[in-house]
Amino acid sequence: MTSHAPDRSAAARPAPPPQPPRPAWPALRQLLLRLHFYAGVLVAPFVLVAALTGLLYVYTPQMEQALYADQLRVDPGADALPLQDQVDAAVAAHPGATLSGVRPATAPDESTRVLLDADGLPEGHRLAVFVDPYTGEALGDLTSYGSSGSLPVRSWLSELHRSLHLGDVGRTYSELAASWLWVVALGGTVLWVGRRRARRRLRRTLLPEGGPAGRGRTLSWHGSAGLWALAGLLLLSATGLTWSQYAGENIGQVRESLGWTTPALSAPAPAEHAGHGGGHAGHGASEPGADLDRVLESARAAGLDGPVEVSVPAGEGAPFTVKETVRRWPVQQDSVAVDSASGEVVEELRFDDYPVMAKLTSWGIAFHMGLLFGPANQVLLTLVALSVVALVCWGYRMWWLRRPTRDRALSVGRPLAARGTWRALPWWCLALVAACALVVGLFLPLFGISLLAFLVVDAVLGTRPSRAAAG
Numbered sequence: 001m002t003s004h005a006p007d008r009s010a011a012a013r014p015a016p017p018p019q020p021p022r023p024a025w026p027a028l029r030q031l032l033l034r035l036h037f038y039a040g041v042l043v044a045p046f047v048l049v050a051a052l053t054g055l056l057y058v059y060t061p062q063m064e065q066a067l068y069a070d071q072l073r074v075d076p077g078a079d080a081l082p083l084q085d086q087v088d089a090a091v092a093a094h095p096g097a098t099l100s101g102v103r104p105a106t107a108p109d110e111s112t113r114v115l116l117d118a119d120g121l122p123e124g125h126r127l128a129v130f131v132d133p134y135t136g137e138a139l140g141d142l143t144s145y146g147s148s149g150s151l152p153v154r155s156w157l158s159e160l161h162r163s164l165h166l167g168d169v170g171r172t173y174s175e176l177a178a179s180w181l182w183v184v185a186l187g188g189t190v191l192w193v194g195r196r197r198a199r200r201r202l203r204r205t206l207l208p209e210g211g212p213a214g215r216g217r218t219l220s221w222h223g224s225a226g227l228w229a230l231a232g233l234l235l236l237s238a239t240g241l242t243w244s245q246y247a248g249e250n251i252g253q254v255r256e257s258l259g260w261t262t263p264a265l266s267a268p269a270p271a272e273h274a275g276h277g278g279g280h281a282g283h284g285a286s287e288p289g290a291d292l293d294r295v296l297e298s299a300r301a302a303g304l305d306g307p308v309e310v311s312v313p314a315g316e317g318a319p320f321t322v323k324e325t326v327r328r329w330p331v332q333q334d335s336v337a338v339d340s341a342s343g344e345v346v347e348e349l350r351f352d353d354y355p356v357m358a359k360l361t362s363w364g365i366a367f368h369m370g371l372l373f374g375p376a377n378q379v380l381l382t383l384v385a386l387s388v389v390a391l392v393c394w395g396y397r398m399w400w401l402r403r404p405t406r407d408r409a410l411s412v413g414r415p416l417a418a419r420g421t422w423r424a425l426p427w428w429c430l431a432l433v434a435a436c437a438l439v440v441g442l443f444l445p446l447f448g449i450s451l452l453a454f455l456v457v458d459a460v461l462g463t464r465p466s467r468a469a470a471g
Helices: 024-042 044-058 060-067 083-093 152-163 167-199 202-206 215-242 247-258 292-301 356-368 375-401 427-443 445-462
Strands: 098-103 112-117 125-131 138-145 308-311 320-324 335-338 345-349
Touching: 024 044, 024 167, 024 375, 024 427, 024 445, 044 060, 044 152, 044 167, 044 375, 060 152, 083 098, 083 112, 083 125, 083 138, 083 292, 138 152, 152 167, 167 215, 167 247, 167 445, 202 215, 215 247, 215 356, 215 375, 247 356, 247 445, 292 308, 292 320, 292 335, 292 345, 427 445
Parallel strands: none
Antiparallel strands: 098 112, 098 308, 112 125, 125 138, 308 320, 320 335, 335 345
């Protein structure tokens, strides 16, 4: 009979140590890489068009001065005529139109701009009649758009930038660009800084590398330039979304609920709508015999200096409104209401009293239009726009350099990150990413729709046998 001793080796063997939780960053980085790739390839054309059209728009003030010098400039004279006489001359030259407002000349060589509502003009447009303040001669007329007083060349380029002259359908292009610009910029920055931090080389994070031409050097230029342009890209994206069709409506509701809207005089005044500089809807006009000189004198006495627009009453007995139109720093946007009978100021609204968010919105929009800091603002926006062009070109170059070259078939590069990397994310991180995507997608509808389209395309490509292995 054979005896068997108990096997104690299993009991003596120590239990394996608990596995540490998987870090979230490697898998999250792979997910960001794949998102950045799809956004860069598919959305970059819209961003590129927005950058180029925006670059043209930035220099429209100089274009207007060059193209419309005959209407905007006059030979200085000794004494200017009363403002009322200048307005009467413009109204007499267009008997079928009604007086809407006037922008008095503020420099010796400037003409006075009289604004009229006329039949046949698109919504938000008025007829601007330019009058020599010394002789009362009507120098010509042009269409004027919005509260910024955009003349035809600026209005045309503004619509090109906003909608490519395709109406509401065309506005989806600019909204798509603005919806993704901040995502691509922030995602690219996180990827680039994370990559450089691992190597502990701050200089190589901020400045591009030299070396032989290739994907590595292109990536270095792409990452460094994107980092320097980040602040400008985020500001342009945020302000661009305020003008957008769908996201802009959501932003407006949030601003209204939080009390961030721009305040206005309680007196009836022309309504403004979204766009580069807002706009005026059609409204009633007072008789041209009203004492505009007394209205302007009262506004000047109340502290409204420099360029202003005097708007005629929207109804009988309503006051005139006078508002400063300077958007350069420091911004001059004070406004007053002047009683049409007594000529006294009955209400004041100072820019200093605006809520902080209303001020930030005003400054941001002026920056977006290239007006806030004058030529310096234009130069800065030029650098940002050119950086977008360069970033897009470098991105496509890297995509091209990663293409398979073993055969001669036409092919392009594939994403660096493999498909399905999201499965490696911890559950809490995956839930957080999904929740953020859902919230942002609902707030920015075109972002949400296009993100869903990316996921569908990625899933469809994953079903193809020839691509599945490559990811």
